[in-house]
Amino acid sequence: MNTAHYDTHGNVAVIRLDNPPVNGLGLPLRQGIVDGIKKAEGDSAIKAVVIIGSDRAFSGGADISEFGTPKMLGEPNLLTVINYVESSSKPVVAAIGGACMGGGLELALGCHYRVSKPDAQISLPEVKLGILPGAGGTQRLPRVIGAEHALNMIVSGAVMPAKMFNGSALFDEMVDGDLLDGALSFAHKVVSENLPLKKVRNLKAKHANPEGFFMFARNTVGAVAKNYPAPLKCVDAVEAAVTKPFDKGMEIEREAFAHLINTSESKALRHAFFAERLTSKIPDVPSDTPTRDIKQVGVIGAGTMGTGISINFLNAGIPVTIVEMKQDGLDRGIAAIRKVYEGRVKKGKMTQEKAEAAMALVTPSLTYDDLKNADLVIEAVYEEMGVKESVFKKLDEVCKPGAILASNTSTLDVDKIASFTKRPQDVIGLHFFSPANIMQLLEVIRGKETAKDVMATAMKLAKTIRKTAVVSGVCDGFIxxxxxxxxxxxxxxxxxxxxxxxxxxxxxxxxxxxxxxxxxxxxxxxxxxxxxxxxxxxxxxxxxxxxxxxxxxxxxxxxxxxxxxxxxxxxxxxxxxxxxxxxxxxxxxxxxxxxxxxxxxxxxxxxxxxxxxxxxxxxxxxxxxxxxxxxxxxxxxxxxxxxxxxxxxxxxxxxxxxxxxxxxxxxxxxxxxxxxxxxxxxxxxxxxxxxxxxxxxxxxxxxx
The missing domain is CATH 1.10.1040.50 (N-(1-d-carboxylethyl)-l-norvaline Dehydrogenase; domain 2)
Incomplete structure (x- = not known):
């Protein structure tokens, strides 16, 4: 049941959020929070309330399954929930672990106190959907971490570790051990010491030079945002938090939210958000389809595509054997891979130790025989059917049963390529885009005989190597x-x-x-x-x-x-x-x-x-x-x-x-x-x- 579970621990009530996987704040869960607050207020034995999520997430924000449905705005909406929490006659403590994002962070900011695991992930990412936080995030966050830090977080949508805000008014305590135990202990302290019901709305959002800062912010954000209206609206809303009373700031936030959600840019960004999540769903391949283990990968060709493809797997810690026909070509390919990792070390994006560990996973080879233990082999050779034929016939001879044979072809007929083998069910197209180690897209080409578990494996593997995989049928050029x-x-x-x-x-x-x-x-x-x-x-x-x-x-x-x-x-x-x-x-x-x-x-x-x-x-x-x-x-x-x-x-x-x-x-x-x-x-x-x-x-x- 996607709801909130109510329990008591002595004189403290615990409302546990339960809407897997990230406790999206759907209507049943919102109703459960309100019911829990009401129940606690009606029980004279209860002196405080703790709201807690799962180890994975306090709350990731809005429930995306409700987007575009009446439930999204159904009462109690998030503003109503936060009002119930904030106006509770008994202290409410948010116990934060895992993801605390968007509406989840806004809910936590509505609580009287917040305790957190140091590694909890904090963000207001709404700008990435072309909107801004619409339940008080632009008004409350500046009041607890300062206008500059808050504006940077809101405009970028960046995810920050909770420990970065230790000592600020955002968190009252960091919990190193069990989160619930720590939250209950803190709640008992609040009760025993008769601490006041702190409301973030009553704090002042200050800046030494608000006029100069927000003028600078508009110029900077405007230059970067260009075709995206949301970041500048974020500046307006955070400025209101500093220069206007809380309720007036909330009006400005809500007006900006209502405007942005109807812009073409926000509609496009929200469309892309959902589209990306849909790509992995294949109607006739259930999500529980068994997948094949991919522990060793082979790549045919050490040119630009072959080396780029290899780097994806090396980054994921998967050993790669690269096969080339001539030693000089093989040497150039290995040198190209090394150059990429040396560049990352030089730019501070990777440690020398990790670069060396990645290079240690590469096995250069001049023979197909070294692919006999590979679980997946990807060819990245010249785009000509005769060349593909010779490669796949050789792979069919050498590779073990159950190995997936993939072509990186960008236009050629994958079914014809599969016909060169005695195992067409194991053949698939994996069309990487150049530069293959950078470009996000991976077209997964499904042949007429490609097995369902091969498709499921390819889609799972795409996530492992951090690609957006899109399924295509066979035609000239695919999609x-x-x-x-x-x-x-x-x-x-x-x-x-x-x-x-x-x-x-x-x-x-x-x-x-x-x-x-x-x-x-x-x-x-x-x-x-x-x-x-x-x-x-x-x-x-x-x-x-x-x-x-x-x-x-x-x-x-x-x-x-x-x-x-x-x-x-x-x-x-x-x-x-x-x-x-x-x-x-x-x-x-x-x-x-x-x-x-x-x-x-x-x-x-x-x-x-x-x-x-x-x-x-x-x-x-x-x-x-x-x-x-x-x-x-x-x-x-x-x-x-x-x-x-x-x-x-x-x-x-x-x-x-x-x-x-x-x-x-x-x-x-x-x-x-x-x-x-x-x-x-x-x-x-x-x-x-x-x-x-x-x-x-x-x-x-x-x-x-």
């Missing part, structure tokens, strides 16, 4: 690269139609992408895109050719790696510089194709690129390649630099309005230079637009 292909094609077509390289990238970066499509192509390597296009041209002769990009490829302009692509690059410098040679190529291509260049607006650039993503994403959903629209958004938020404050391409399209998206696509289809059929809306997009449904809502109703 991310299949969609980015359409996005890039539109950018290249607009380049031919009249836009400049710089204009295209500037428009997309102003929209919020980390990098424009042409800069991104230069960073990824133009040779990769060139090879993919040539393969696609062969498979689909009617496909419209990207002549400018192909011409640059023929010239050997492959981006940063060659010093020239859509831009030019000076040695040792990754800054993209304008190159008149590219302008010349563009002009020549336009003349060859008979195109009279026209002015293209930034709005058209953004809409054509982003709506190309959306339309292909809808097709991917139709085909069952992606499980849900929010999974597609997570691919783009964690792997392609889509602006987080816009929530991902599918969420963004829904916020714009799917009817408006379809309308714009109809306009683009009238462009005489458009590829025939390209702007035909996907059936799912048309249905959702016509019926006023969101993508995942339609999929849910269709399956009911």
């Amino acid at each position: 991310g690269n299949r969609m980015i292909n359409q996005y890039s094609r539109e950018a290249l077509l607009m380049l031919q139609e009249g836009a400049t390289v710089q204009q295209i990238d500037k428009a997309i970066e102003k929209f919020g992408f980390a990098m424009g499509p042409l800069r991104m192509a230069d960073m990824a390597g133009g040779d990769i895109g060139f090879a993919i296009r040539k393969r696609q041209y062969a498979e689909n002769p009617n496909m419209k050719k990207m002549v400018v990009a192909d011409r640059l490829g023929e010239m050997g302009r492959f981006g940063q790696k060659t010093g020239s692509g859509f831009y030019r690059y000076e040695p040792g410098n990754r800054n993209a510089l304008h190159d008149p040679e590219v302008d010349k190529v563009v002009d020549e291509v336009r003349k060859e194709l008979g195109i009279t260049p026209r002015k293209i607006s930034s709005q058209e650039i953004v809409e054509r690129c982003v709506y190309a993503l959306v339309n292909e994403g809808a097709r991917i959903l139709e085909e069952g390649i992606a499980q849900r629209a929010s999974d597609i958004d997570m691919v783009y938020l964690t792997g392609y630099g889509f602006p987080v404050y816009r929530g991902g391409p599918m969420h963004y399209a829904e916020e714009v309005g799917l009817l408006n998206v379809v309308r714009a696509m109809e306009t683009f289809a009238q462009n005489p230079d458009a590829e025939p059929g390209f702007w035909e809306p996907a059936e799912l997009l048309k249905k959702c637009a016509a019926e006023g449904k969101r993508f995942d809502e339609y999929a849910t109703s269709k399956n009911q």
